[in-house]
Amino acid sequence: MKDSFLYPILFMLILVVIFVGVLAVMYRSSEARILAYNTDVYQKIVLRLLSPAISQATGKSMDEINQAYPEAYALYVQEIKPEGLDRRAFKAVDSDSTLAYCFEIGGKGLWGTMKALISTTTDLQTLVDFAIVNQMETPGLGARIEEDWFLGQFRNRQMVLYPENKDDVTASYEFIAESQTPEHDRQLRRVTGATITSDSVIRMLKNEINHIFAFARDHEL
Amino acid sequence: MKTSEIFINSAFKENSVWKQILGICSALAVTNLMLNSLIMGLGVIFSLALSNFTISLIRNYTPRSVRMMVQTLIIAAYVIIVDIFLKAYMPDISKQLGPYVGLIITNCILMGRAEAFASQNKPFESMIDGIGAGFGYTLVLLAISFIRELFGFGSVFGIRVFGSWWTNWSIMVMAPSAFFLLAMMIWIINTRYYKLKG
Numbered sequence: 273m274k275d276s277f278l279y280p281i282l283f284m285l286i287l288v289v290i291f292v293g294v295l296a297v298m299y300r301s302s303e304a305r306i307l308a309y310n311t312d313v314y315q316k317i318v319l320r321l322l323s324p325a326i327s328q329a330t331g332k333s334m335d336e337i338n339q340a341y342p343e344a345y346a347l348y349v350q351e352i353k354p355e356g357l358d359r360r361a362f363k364a365v366d367s368d369s370t371l372a373y374c375f376e377i378g379g380k381g382l383w384g385t386m387k388a389l390i391s392t393t394t395d396l397q398t399l400v401d402f403a404i405v406n407q408m409e410t411p412g413l414g415a416r417i418e419e420d421w422f423l424g425q426f427r428n429r430q431m432v433l434y435p436e437n438k439d440d441v442t443a444s445y446e447f448i449a450e451s452q453t454p455e456h457d458r459q460l461r462r463v464t465g466a467t468i469t470s471d472s473v474i475r476m477l478k479n480e481i482n483h484i485f486a487f488a489r490d491h492e493l
Numbered sequence: 494m495k496t497s498e499i500f501i502n503s504a505f506k507e508n509s510v511w512k513q514i515l516g517i518c519s520a521l522a523v524t525n526l527m528l529n530s531l532i533m534g535l536g537v538i539f540s541l542a543l544s545n546f547t548i549s550l551i552r553n554y555t556p557r558s559v560r561m562m563v564q565t566l567i568i569a570a571y572v573i574i575v576d577i578f579l580k581a582y583m584p585d586i587s588k589q590l591g592p593y594v595g596l597i598i599t600n601c602i603l604m605g606r607a608e609a610f611a612s613q614n615k616p617f618e619s620m621i622d623g624i625g626a627g628f629g630y631t632l633v634l635l636a637i638s639f640i641r642e643l644f645g646f647g648s649v650f651g652i653r654v655f656g657s658w659w660t661n662w663s664i665m666v667m668a669p670s671a672f673f674l675l676a677m678m679i680w681i682i683n684t685r686y687y688k689l690k691g
Contacts, residue, residue, distance in 0.1 A: 274554075274556045274557075275556075279556055280556040280558050280559045283554065283555070283556055283559065283563075284559050284562060284563065284566075287551075287563060287566060287567075288566065291566060291567070291570040294570065294574070295570060295573055295574065295577070298574060298577050298578075299577055302577055302578075302580070302581035302582075305581045305582075306577075306580050306581050306584075309580075309581075309584045313584075383592075408591075408592060410522070411523065411526075411529055411591045411592070411593065412523070412525035412526045412529055412666075413525065413666070413667075415591060451660075451661070451663070464661075464663050464666050464667075465525075465663070465666045465667040465668075
């Protein structure tokens with residue numbers, strides 16, 4: 273019977289139905305849980321990136337604000353949907369005044385796309401903080417862009433080099449080896465063994481910051 | 494063959510990496526940190542054990558012409574189950590694993606053991622063989638990653654071992670170090686251990 277023409281086809285078909293069925297049931301039963309977790313993680317990052325501005329306005333410590341999630345998120349963070357901006361955006365608010373902005377940005381890494389969040393001052397000229405939300409880089413090499421020493425290099429950097437000339441918003445960051453000590457504030461340390469990924473991060477920041485700044489120049493956030 | 498013999502055979506005597514030269518790609522890719530190696534090893538042990546068990550369970554009904562498709566389907570299904578389970582119930586570990594879980598599907602050891610052992614032996618023995626092969630693979634990964642992490646980062650399992658005087662060897666973090674360490678390991682074991690055993 274195993275040598276007949278139909279047996280292998282039917283056998284394979286039955287096996288596929290069984291395993292796909294098991295996977296589908298397992299995925300559907302876990303979907304809500306996975307989604308809830310991902311939402312929580314995302315919102316916590318947004319709150320963390322906006323917490324310096326919230327802390328400055330309210331006098332509360334950043335730890336206190338972050339630990340008060342989800343209440344603090346509901347109280348201080350609003351998702352905004354400016355018409356024409358093709359990415360998620362948030363603002364930190366306190367008593368109806370805007371304290372800071374947070375934008376979702378994306379770009380290409382070595383193996384796939386990267387998704388990140390950046391927070392900025394209200395004039396969009398200073399990058400307050402930066403976090404990687406999603407990346408598919410090599411664990412132990414490119415994936416080290418999530419480490420604090422690497423991300424920390426971007427904190428409180430002026431995003432727009434020449435605010436007086438609104439057309440020139442290209443930041444001229446320069447990468448040096450991880451083991452080197454920066455000689456000036458435009459030098460950033462690259463992750464060892466992850467040249468392409470490190471370059472991709474800076475390219476993503478440059479492109480996305482340009483895009484957002486150009487958008488904000490012509491539209492209301 | 495006794496259960497212990499099956500385990501020792503697949504884990505050491507016929508070790509997938511140093512004897513059969515299988516699973517080399519992942520052995521090179523994930524051995525820069527010991528934690529990565531351990532997690533990858535555990536994932537392989539779990540997937541190998543269950544896929545071997547299932548392949549063996551249906552071996553008498555599997556047509557020879559589609560056996561490799563069947564094996565791939567079963568291996569992929571178990572790896573995806575592990576992935577979904579981790580994402581839902583152990584999200585932090587899942588995040589640490591990153592793309593490793595998906596990489597298990599492409600590990601030659603799984604297909605190798607399915608073809609060489611599970612398709613010809615009983616389910617329980619096949620499961621033991623899977624655990625043994627996965628254990629042997631994990632040992633190799635941990636041995637290489639120990640040297641790479643120690644000299645590349647000055648740490649073991651993320652715990653700093655060398656003081657601030659230590660200068661990290663960048664070459665150990667990069668892929669070439671895995672190539673020559675693995676080659677040296679295979680050479681030493683094959684020329685010393687197997688020669689002594691005759």
